[in-house]
Amino acid sequence: MITLGITGGIGSGKSTVSRLFSLYDVPVYIADTESKRLVATSPVIREKLTAMFGNELFEGGVLNKALLAAHIFNDREKLEKVNAIIHPEVAADFARWQAAHSQYDIVAQEAAILFESEFNKYMDKVVMVYTPLEMRIERTMKRDGVGRELVMERIKNQMSDEKKAELSDFVVVNDGTQSLIGQVAQILHRLKSINK
Numbered sequence: 001m002i003t004l005g006i007t008g009g010i011g012s013g014k015s016t017v018s019r020l021f022s023l024y025d026v027p028v029y030i031a032d033t034e035s036k037r038l039v040a041t042s043p044v045i046r047e048k049l050t051a052m053f054g055n056e057l058f059e060g061g062v063l064n065k066a067l068l069a070a071h072i073f074n075d076r077e078k079l080e081k082v083n084a085i086i087h088p089e090v091a092a093d094f095a096r097w098q099a100a101h102s103q104y105d106i107v108a109q110e111a112a113i114l115f116e117s118e119f120n121k122y123m124d125k126v127v128m129v130y131t132p133l134e135m136r137i138e139r140t141m142k143r144d145g146v147g148r149e150l151v152m153e154r155i156k157n158q159m160s161d162e163k164k165a166e167l168s169d170f171v172v173v174n175d176g177t178q179s180l181i182g183q184v185a186q187i188l189h190r191l192k193s194i195n196k
């Protein structure tokens with residue numbers, strides 16, 4: 001089995017590319033969605049976050065997302081501690097998911113922060129989705145109905161595209177000049193030849 005990471009900055013088209021891989025029968029684990037689910041439901045995460053921030057974080061049994069965000073906002077040290085609580089649970093969940101999909105030759109994980117969270121160590125190959133910055137900003141503003149400043153703020157906290165491309169095995173260019181399906185099909189073709 002080959003484990004493929006799919007990454008790229010906000011608005012680059014990761015979700016779009018992941019959907020194309022799914023259409024080619026590659027199951028995709030969406031790290032962002034699954035980590036949010038685990039933060040809301042995992043007793044291990046709840047216990048550790050409560051020890052760090054107090055019982056009010058889960059008042060009424062539900063995670064107070066705004067409170068968590070306020071605690072880690074602009075506090076890199078706290079953010080790293082929270083990540084050290086969440087990431088091992090996501091890694092374990094991904095390993096379980098992968099075992100449940102052992103009949104597939106290729107499985108994928110989509111993660112915006114694949115390199116930042118060092119999840120690339122669990123991947124055999126990594127695809128980066130590259131879109132020029134201005135296009136990413138415009139697509140994200142349109143998709144999320146938010147202003148430029150908010151998008152820029154999120155981009156500022158992510159690793160640069162140059163660095164991501166350097167660390168990736170494949171780059172999918174999503175600027176509208178090249179077929180996405182064609183690029184995805186070509187990557188799958190190359191992965192299948194590795195797998196033989």
Ligand code: ADP
Nearest residue numbers: 009010011012013014015016139140143174176
């Ligand atoms: P990400 O998951 O990386 O944040 P998305 O896949 O959600 O990015 O893409 C961001 C937005 O841009 C979405 O609204 C998506 O439909 C749109 N989009 C993605 N690729 C293209 C494209 N090639 N042309 C036009 N719009 C696109």
